[in-house]
Amino acid sequence: MKFLRRALVALLGVAAVLTAAPPAGAATNPYTPTGVCGAGYRVISSLPAKTDDRREWGGVYLLYKSGGYNCVVTIKWSFIGVATDTFAGLYRDSEDSSQNLYDRGNFKYYAVVREYAPQCIKYAGWVGDRAGDGGTTAGAASGWGWCD
Template sequence: MHNKILMAGLCAAAFALPLAWTSTASAAAGPGLQLPFPCGETWAGSSKSSAHTAGNEIDFNGSAGDGNGDLGRTVVAAADGTVVMSEYRTTDGFGNVIKIRHSDGTVTLYAHLNARSVAKGATVRQGQKIGTVGKSSAKYKMLAHLHYEQRTASGAIVPATFNGVRFGYPNQKVTSKNCGGSGNGTPPPDGGGGSGNPYTATQVCGAGFKEIDSAPLGSQGRVALLYSTSSGQNCVVTLRKNASGKAAMRAYLEVKGKARATGDGSFQYYAGPVKAKALRTCVKWGGAIGSAAYDSPFEHCD
């Protein structure tokens, strides 16, 4: 929550002196939690808001004093988990908010989002895009920023840790090590999406999905179409073969008669998953890695 005079830009002004990345681990480290922003990005965090009653909540801005310059920037999952909340809230002032429950029962919360990319019940992977930075709130006016919390299974807001290191309260600049992985900050063994990529299309889309079509994207990877008979959903994911660094990637799915859904950005391992219900309905699907692209006709209609 934020009071009516809170401005994320004022929080950002307190970031003039970044603290060093220390080696003090927290007892509430959770399942290898990482910064909720893409690999290599540096963000400034502050817990000084008067609305942060627990003292452990963090407001993140990417550029100190940059006003709404962070609006629309990518927010990713801090670790593998299940989305237990994805909604627009009015009573607490969170606006667009997502909560993810992780393997040990701990929860991470991401609030004031401009957009939400995952629904309640979805399984997400560490580093997967879940939304974008915003300033949504039905109660308060603010500049764009991410309000972030780490909570215990019982709901208590605890000091945040990133890559096993406790955040340097009240202010610290942190560089993201959220570079893809199995939820512990370390990529699992190779053998998934291709050479250098630990993920498969099924892992990304989740349990119940089976691959029904795919297309190569030059020598860089491929885009795959999957379907779940239990949910009637299609899922599209683009996978890189040689996943060193990051590359511009896209995955999209268009159900005939409906608007196209797209997941794009700069990613290391995959773009997507993009899901939509298409029971006995034609779909158009495709993706891209750099300049290599594939676009299907409307197909898979039964």
Template structure:
């Protein structure tokens, strides 16, 4: 949804002055703003989303987002606001220990009244998803900002970086009772492989996208200029089920590995020095396809 802020309102929304900090990746590590195990799409719309780099979280599969609990993605102090039927509507800003801040907008309800504040830990409930303010449908508008107020236009949540123009499914590991990942399905073994093991020596993960039942990964080998894609399962591990991985250098044909696999699809390797690549994969009916990106 486009977020149009009147100049006076924009000034009112800015927090008090904070120490200068360069734009870019934030020092605080963020988890998804939803309950443990919940999967929603994170949309980094481009162009036209204002402010650029903010995420709109929306429905994914059978997970409807309206009324969902919204949780702090990292610890800090939460400040509660209400812009009425304009702009963010009901919204919360959490200021973190490094001076950075996150914003959560269009909330149906908040944990405190407007003007209030409270200390929060990572995973503390701060509100519920709604459609207040300048919103035409239920979703959560989410921002990561530096201490100076600059947007991180490629925010990372739960280890998934969502670049401008991307839409990725992210499974939450927030508020999982002290564990770093959602509890696995009963009697389902963990995947014994990592993306680096599958692709081989010299490959490093440079991007990933969450799927229902696993994730797909893009890796790069600086030594030979090759990319590699692998899709790892986290559900039905050890049992054969449909999965795929693909890699397409711009201007070249797409290479795909698909079938019924126990642990992973791939590896799919292609040379793409100084070329943009399109990549992705699927597990069952859940799939991801990137734009052409990671050029050069």
């Protein structure tokens, strides 16, 4: 009976360790928002990129550098190292939509856009689960703000 009890305790201990461990091959994105945007930028806002069912596949970050420069970067938390539809957008408060800046493509780690934008802005980003259009996306968008 003692042998059976010890075997059961040992088996439960192994099961607890296996269920608490991250999946084999789980990737961590080696890129950070400040590393992607460059020297002098600091994060001033961020939003999680979520699917309709609330899964978080990435982070969308707004960074600022003195002099009126902004950077928006979408960092993938899922599908890392796999080229999937990824987007970062910086919208300027203007009647002219050509003033808006986008970076969209099938990227493995992030999408980024940097630009001088001293007026009110908003930002957005998404991570898709496949290359090109279609599939599921996890997105986020801010409201207008950061007006100087």
